[in-house]
Amino acid sequence: MFPFYQSSRELDEEAIDLLIVLLEAPFSFTRQKKNSVLLTVDLTRAVADEAIERGDSVIIAYHPIIFRGLKSLTLSDPQQASLLRLAHHGISVYSPHTAVDAVPGGMADWLLDVVMETKTPPRGPIFSQARSAIYPEQTPPPGFEKAGKGRIASTDRPVCLSSLVDNLMLNLNRPYGIPIALPQGKKVPDMSNIRTIATCPGSGSSILIKNGKPVADVLVTGEMSHHDALAAIEHGAAVISLFHSDSERGYLREVMRGYLAEALRDEWDALRAQEAATLEGGDGDGDMKDWLSDPNFTVSVSERDRDPYEVWPAAL
Numbered sequence: 029m030f031p032f033y034q035s036s037r038e039l040d041e042e043a044i045d046l047l048i049v050l051l052e053a054p055f056s057f058t059r060q061k062k063n064s065v066l067l068t069v070d071l072t073r074a075v076a077d078e079a080i081e082r083g084d085s086v087i088i089a090y091h092p093i094i095f096r097g098l099k100s101l102t103l104s105d106p107q108q109a110s111l112l113r114l115a116h117h118g119i120s121v122y123s124p125h126t127a128v129d130a131v132p133g134g135m136a137d138w139l140l141d142v143v144m145e146t147k148t149p150p151r152g153p154i155f156s157q158a159r160s161a162i163y164p165e166q167t168p169p170p171g172f173e174k175a176g177k178g179r180i181a182s183t184d185r186p187v188c189l190s191s192l193v194d195n196l197m198l199n200l201n202r203p204y205g206i207p208i209a210l211p212q213g214k215k216v217p218d219m220s221n222i223r224t225i226a227t228c229p230g231s232g233s234s235i236l237i238k239n240g241k242p243v244a245d246v247l248v249t250g251e252m253s254h255h256d257a258l259a260a261i262e263h264g265a266a267v268i269s270l271f272h273s274d275s276e277r278g279y280l281r282e283v284m285r286g287y288l289a290e291a292l293r294d295e296w297d298a299l300r301a302q303e304a305a306t307l308e309g310g311d312g313d314g315d316m317k318d319w320l321s322d323p324n325f326t327v328s329v330s331e332r333d334r335d336p337y338e339v340w341p342a343a344l
Contacts, residue, residue: 050094051111051121063296063325065288067280069273071121074332076110080117082328087114088288090276092123128284129177129229130165136179138279139227142199143192143248144181158182162226162235162243178235180226180244189219189266192246196268200278204339209257209267219266222246229275236260242267250275273335281329289327296325 064084068075071089079087093107103109114121129135140159161176168175193216196206208216224244228235232249233256236242242265250272252260257267300320 048122048124049120050089050092050123051115051119053115053118053120055118063322065292065325065327066330067285067288067327068330068333069277069280070333071107071110072333073106073110075330076114078330078332079119080113084119084328087119087121089121089123090125090128090280091273092125093121126177128279130161130175131172132174133283133287135229135276135279136161136177136227138283139229139248139275140179140181140225142278143195143225143227143246145195145199162228178226178228178232178243180224182224183222186220187222187225188217189222189246190216192222192225192248193268196248196270200270200274202270202274204341207269209252209261209269211261211264211266214266219245229279230272248275271335271337273333277333277335285327285329289325292325292327296323 062083062085064082065086065088066075066079066082066084067088067090069090071087071091071093075087075089093111098108101108101112103112111121127134137159159179159181161174162178162180164174164176165172193206193208197203200206210216210219222245225246225248226236226242226244227248230250232247232251233253236244236247236249236252237256237259240259241263242260244265246266246268247260248268248270250270252267252269257269260267300323303320
């Protein structure tokens with residue numbers, strides 16, 4: 029069972045942004061084109077267009093497009109218009125958000141792997157480490173005892189910051205560099221005694237800073253407030269900021285797509301068997317039989333999803 033799929037039902041009950049089903053579109057056999065799921069970090073108009081063009085059944089958007097209470101849904105608002113258009117085309121929207129961060133093997137663990145591991149031979153961690161959640165789940169369901177917000181790893185030997193930066197640039201395809209906040213007077217090669225590394229995908233201030241102090245020697249996140257970054261470097265830590273969704277997007281393609289496909293395959297096979305048994309022995313519903321006769325489904329990652337920020341190179 030894919031950890032995200034299970035955890036989204038059981039973890040982080042108090043999180044206000046864990047909204048699960050954001051849009052449940054009416055199902056219709058006449059407009060059902062294929063059994064397919066489109067993964068995205070953000071549900072933008074471009075991604076909605078992509079799903080409609082592809083004929084997807086469901087969009088799984090990591091970030092919830094409905095983040096605050098709505099009093100109306102109108103076409104005058106671009107985000108609301110996307111939801112209305114998706115409903116019209118029979119495409120539902122699901123958002124797991126913080127459960128994907130917290131679950132073992134989730135986004136926080138993936139980001140830690142990105143920092144620690146090199147993709148060039150020999151592959152694997154550049155050091156031995158023990159990891160744990162920064163804020164462990166207080167009452168985790170069975171099988172999720174290591175769940176929690178953020179991840180922190182302790183190394184078995186000193187590590188140079190330059191090795192971690194090289195891994196990030198290679199694994200995230202950032203050859204132009206990454207923003208780093210360093211203590212006054214320090215440069216990346218100077219920081220060669222790293223013992224602890226902490227990660228939080230997205231916005232990391234509330235997780236990586238405790239009581240005004242950094243939780244580790246190196247903090248890796250998508251973004252951090254100016255004042256929290258200052259507090260961290262004043263305490264001798266380094267802060268690596270990757271852009272908010274750039275610290276999240278790779279997880280969809282590298283991890284989530286495969287796990288979700290495996291979980292859906294099991295559920296789809298079970299549903300087809302259950303419904304086929306119900307229809308057996310009678311004329312049944314022809315449209316339903318046609319729908320159930322297709323054993324195939326696809327899980328894809330959006331090609332149009334992107335971070336709103338980009339780096340514009342200076343003219344030489």
